[in-house]
Amino acid sequence: MKFALINNEKAEATKGSKGVCPICGSELISKCGELKIHHWSHKGKRNCDPWWENETEWHRSWKEKFPVDWQEVIHYDQNGEKHIADIKTNNGWVIEFQHSFLNPEERRARNAFYGKPIWVVDGTRRKRDIEQFSKTLNSSKPFGSNVKVWRVHSDECVLLREWEDSNTPIFFDFGGDTLWWLLDGSSKGMVYVTSIPRIYFIEVHCVGEKQKIDAFNDFVKDVRNLIKGYESSRSQFRRM
Ligand SMILES: [Zn+2]
Incomplete structure (x- = not known):
């Protein structure tokens, strides 16, 4: 700790x-x-805390992007169960930084305990993850112009397969300036991903400026609309 x-x-x-x-x-x-x-x-x-994962430098450098008061905050549920959240923002968002493999059962337990936690997943732990992810991404053409969304098969990417059914916001960190967001609303085998700048992810939580939050909400709206539009054009195509 x-x-x-x-x-x-x-x-x-x-x-x-x-x-x-x-x-x-x-x-x-x-x-x-x-x-x-x-x-x-x-x-x-x-x-x-049985959910505690030994800290790596990756964990530590992420935590330090946030105010000290938000780091390692004890979160209680109604039954008095308690665990340490990596980050809890003053808006009540829990952000968990996950380095090692997390089995789906335990992930579900944590999702239920924290409400809707945001997961940031270390994409650099296994060498093959970035290779598989890039390959998967490159096999698909993104749609959208300012905001881009990729719809990809998850079957060739272990990382996507591990997280595709989580139903919470998931961000993969491959070490660059960009985080890759696995969007919920994805269905098994076929997932939507988009990218956001790392700095943007941090600022939205930390800076708390209305302008930044509004811009982020607009971005999310754009992404949702893109997916909706894409889905409806696909279903029209199927009816033809
Ligand atoms: Zn203790």
């Missing part, structure tokens, strides 16, 4: 310091070695 509590305040790990786990209240030890990012660790090996 990036944060422990020291005197009830969120604190980052520094050499030799001790803190308290915000979830279970047990003691945390700071780990400030040379190799891994500095973090807090439970005395026993395991983190008390």
Whole structure:
């Protein structure tokens, strides 16, 4: 974890310091070695939150794009179950950064627990993912002019297959300036994707300017209309 509590305040790990786990209240030890990012660790090996994924630099650099208050926020459901959300914005959006494989059952549990979380998925973990994704994208012609949407087969791209039935906003991060958004409304085997600049994704949450949010909502509307238009022209074509 990036944060422990020291005197009830969120604190980052520094050499030799001790803190308290915000979830279970047990003691945390700071780990400030040379190799891994500095973090807090439970005395026993395991983190008390079974959903917690060991942080990579990728996780950390994403979290740090957002205000400290939004990072590692405990989220409760009505039954008192609690987990640490990577990011919870002041509009109540939960953003989860997923590096490792997540089995569909656990993903469904997390989707239900957080409401409609936004997933940002590390597309650089497996080398083949970017290759498969690019190949899939290149096999299809996008529609739209300013805003472009691709309708692609997911069968040759493991990453798309893993996430296509999630029904929550999913963004693949392949390390560039662009995030690829797997749009819900996709059906199994056939999915819609579009791209947005990474900086745009962050600004929409962080800057909170009405202008930026309106522009983003317009973008989403354009994407939805494009898909709708595309679907209806396809069904007309089928009726001919
Ligand atoms: Zn704990």
